[in-house]
Amino acid sequence: MKLKNLDFCVIAQILLLSLMIAFYLVLFFPKDSRSKSVIYTKDIPQIFTLTGGAFDLDVAVLITEDTAFALKYVRENLDSTAMSSDFDARGATFGTIDGRSPIIWLPNSNDESVISHEILHATISIMNWANIQLKEDTEEVYAYELGYLTKQFYNLKK
Secondary structure (H helix, E strand, O other), X not given: OHHHHHHHHHHHHHHHHHHHHHHHHHHHOOHHXXXXXXXXXXXXXXXXXXXXXXXXXXXXXXXXXXXXXXXXXXXXXXXXXXXXXXXXXXXXXXXXXXXXXXXXXXXXXXXXXHHHHXXXXXXXXXXXXXXXXXXXXXXXXXXXXHHHHHHHHHHHOO
């Protein structure tokens, strides 16, 4: 019988301690700071590739709010002259250099207008690499590549 009483006492102490901790959190930490700390997760960069389709030049996509990581990635994979100020924007596209894949950087994937804006820059970079100037008789090629890259982006970011 003593063992059952001991179990009850331990359970009661644990319950009391839990209530005291909950009271402490409510009293000393406002709701906003509690919810932010609970939902906070470290920014994990997303990196994926959009294949070039009709063109033999892929596009790298980097989605991260970590601009130091983004700068390092761009410098190592495409443009060693990239600067931190290049990331003071809602997005950026680093065009192809010496046939290497252009890189689209986005801090997040929430703004569809920024996404389409940057994919257009990547399309123009690919077309310039392929020596296809934007004219009335080539705009369909631009439109096709833009649509192709955009469709891949939304299929891959899921």
